[in-house]
Amino acid sequence: MPVAEGAVSDLFGRPLFLALYDWFLEHGSVYKLAFGPKAFVVVSDPIVVRHILRENAFSYDKGVLADILEPIMGKGLIPADLNTWKQRRRVIAPGFHALYLESMVKIFTNCSGRTILKFEELLEREGLNGGKEIELDLEEEFSSLALDIIGLSVFNYDFGSVTKESPIIKAVYGTLFEAEHRSTFYIPYWNIPLARWLVPRQRKFQKDLRVINDCLDGLIRNAKETRQETDVEKLQQRDYSNLKDASLLRFLVDMRGADVDDRQLRDDLMTMLIAGHETTAAVLTWAVFLLAQNPSKMKKAQAEIDLVLGQGRPSFESLKKLEFIRLIIVEALRLFPQPPLLIRRTLKSDLLPGGYNGNKDGYAIPAGTDIFLSVYNLHRSPYFWDKPHEFEPERFLAQKNSEGIEGWAGFDPSRSPGALYPNEIISDFSFLPFGGGPRKCVGDQFALMESTVALAMLLQNFDVELRGSPESVELVTGATIHTKNGLWCKLKKRSDVH
Structure with missing residues (x-):
């Protein structure tokens, strides 16, 4: 296996994933990266990734990631060991069924509507002072919006973070920052005895966790007191449009035969809160960043919105017609995947395929890699990919042959009939914004639909420009790719609405 000797100094001042890309071009699709005594195998090939995530999925666990996230998410789906994961996946996956997603579109539009209203009020105030535009950090606004959506749809709790700040919101952000910090910090100093009491950052983290846990415990208690135990099929056929509480928590508590252990429920909810918040905010941030540099694509998007929605709000049915908006979201995820890296550890020795241009005999890796x-x-x-660094949402509509790449089936939209969004099946693992195989993210459709609604409603109402140059938007990475100082944009009310 080729070896990239990574000087740790190479990583200062730039995100890890950018350095991994340079080494990929130099050393190939599978290489070993050594930092002093620590070595990682870096994989950048769909054939090898498919082997790890799907064909031999149960020979791998989450490794380093599980160690880091366990204090925050406990045994939630992301860090869970294999046995816990198998039990919880069976319970949680049915929760994201079609009727639930359909009813969630209402929550997506209501929350996005609050954000739009806030922008309109700011513009009005600016207008009274003679101004025609406002400047906003859209990354921060998307972050509040995503938090509100997750709160209402997953545990029927209104954070109201678009319009106010509360102790629970501060605690959520504190916990998110700590999760980020841990995912990029080399030495898990937080495991050292007494660190949680002596290090101010860790003391604050323990306090934040207590605030969130108290809130989640209250919501779980409340849901259990009003429990209506029902079979999973009946739960999936409930009339979600008329339910006062259509949250995922309600579904999990009401499911017959599901072991609703409070601790496990808390871990599941915490995982969804963290995984479902930061990622959506990042997708929307980069979608706007890309559109602002491509005014013709923004106009094309707005023309589609005017045609499909007019002045109305998106519905589940109209989402199906917003094809270009959906492809913008997907192309933003291709160029800025959230997260940029997936982490695995081998539970037993394995033979990885060589992949494209790799060793024909493959690569033997020991357990614990x-x-x-x-x-x-x-x-x-x-x-x-053709023109891999260019923003071309339309690329997902075209079939791409495997072009002689042995073991890769090419890109073919007809492989996943009825899919609203391109996925790893269509692309044979060259595109996997939500992972793939059995441990693929359960909330993928939820996140994609939520992002589509929010972007459509923003572009329906406003023209958006970057405040500075695209180069002034610096990348930083933790669990997701985000900006160093926010995505500062100028917003004007659209003048060309038909």
């Missing part, structure tokens, strides 16, 4: 699956490299691989 830590692996970075570079989603960023996969999504921008010059071997699997």
Whole structure:
């Protein structure tokens, strides 16, 4: 296996995933990265990734990631060991069924509506002072919006963070920052005895966790007191449009035969809160960043919105017609995947395929090997994508042959009939914004639909420009790719609405 000797100094001042991309172009699709005594195998090839995530999925666990996230998410779906994961996935996956997603579109539009109203009020105030536009950090606004959506749809709790700040919101953000900090910090100093009491950052983290846990415990208690135990099929056929509480928590508590252990429920909810918040905010941030540099694509998007929605709000049915908006979201996820890396550790020795241009005999790896699956490299691989660094949402409509790449089936939208959004099946693992195989993210459709609604409603009402140059928007990475100082934009009320 080729070895990239990574000087740790290479990483200062730039995100890890960018360095991994340079080394991928130099050393190939599978290489070993050594930092002093620590070594990682970096994989940037769909054939090898498919082997790890799908064909041999149960020979791997989450490794380093599970160690880092366990204090925050406990045994939630992301860090869970294999046995816990199998039990919880069976219970949680049915929760994201079609009728639930359909009813969630109402929550997506209501929350997005609050954000739009806030912008309109700010513009009005600016207008009274003679101004025609406002300047906003859209990354921060998307972050509040995503938090409100997760609160209402997952545990029927209104954070109201678009319009106010509360102790629970501060605690959520504190916990998110700590999760980020841990995912990028080399030494898990927080495991050292007494660190949680002596290090101010860790003391604050313990306090934040207590605030969130108290809130979640109250919501769980409340849901259990009003429990209506029902079979899973009946739960999936409930009339969600008339339910006062259509949250996922309600579904999990009411499910017959599900072991509703409070601790496990709390871990599940915490995982969804963290995983479902930061990622959506990031997708919307980069979608706007890309559109602002491509005014013709923004106009095309607005023309589609005017045609499909007019002045109305998006519905589940109209989402199906907003094809270009959906593709913008997907292309933003290709160029800026959230997260840019997936982490795995081998539970037993394995033989990885060589992948494209790799060793024909493959690569033997021992048990305990830590692996970075570079989603960023996969999504921008010059071997699997035409013009990989360019923003072209339309690319997902065209079939792409495997072009002689042995073991890769090419890109074919007809492989996943009825899919609203392109996925890893269509692309044979060259595109996997939500992972793939059995441990793929259960909330993928939820996140995609939520992002589509929010973007459509923003563009329906406003023209958006970047405040500075695209180069002034610096990338930083933790669990997701975000900006260093926010995405500052100028918003004007649209003048060309038909």
